[in-house]
Amino acid sequence: MTRSIKLAGFVLALTMAAGAPAQAAPHDGRWSVLVITEKGNCDQAYRYEVAVGDGKVSYxxxxxxxxxxxxxxxxxxxxxxxxxxxxxxxxxxxxxxNGAGTWQGTGNNGTCAGRWEAEKR
Structure with missing residues (x-):
C-alpha cells in the first residue's frame, strides 16, 4: 500500500465535526472504521482502529x-x-x-473520495 493510499484510509478512518468537544460522551471508546473509496485511484477499502476520548479523535x-x-x-x-x-x-x-460519513483527500495518486462506516468495539 502506498502512503497516499494509507492516508486516504486514515481520513477516513473516522471523520469527525464542528462544536465543542464532549466531556465523557457516550461516543468515547475504541471504534473500528471501514473506509471505502468511491472515487479516485486509491485502494478500494481500509479498516482502522480509532479512539475517541473526551470529544477528541485519535488514531x-x-x-x-x-x-x-x-x-x-x-x-x-x-x-x-x-x-x-x-x-x-x-x-x-x-x-x-455505529457511525457513517464521507471523506476526501489528496495524495500521490491525485484526489480520492468516498464514505466510511464505524462500529464501536
Whole structure:
C-alpha cells in the first residue's frame, strides 16, 4: 500500500465535526472504521482502529501521522489528517454503536473520495 493510499484510509478512518468537544460522551471508546473509496485511484477499502476520548479523535494504529478531530455531544464528527504532502478530511455522525460519513483527500495518486462506516468495539 502506498502512503497516499494509507492516508486516504486514515481520513477516513473516522471523520469527525464542528462544536465543542464532549466531556465523557457516550461516543468515547475504541471504534473500528471501514473506509471505502468511491472515487479516485486509491485502494478500494481500509479498516482502522480509532479512539475517541473526551470529544477528541485519535488514531490507534502505528503510522505516524498528524491526526486531529472532534466528536460533538450530538455525535457529529470532523477529522483532518496529514502525512507529509498528503492530506484528507472527513465528516459524519456517530449514533449509539455505529457511525457513517464521507471523506476526501489528496495524495500521490491525485484526489480520492468516498464514505466510511464505524462500529464501536
Amino acid at each position: 490507534a494504529g502505528r503510522e505516524q501521522v498528524e491526526f486531529s478531530g472532534t466528536v460533538a455531544t450530538s455525535g457529529v464528527v470532523k477529522v483532518n489528517i496529514r502525512l507529509g504532502e498528503q492530506g484528507a478530511t472527513g465528516s459524519g455522525k456517530l449514533s449509539g454503536a
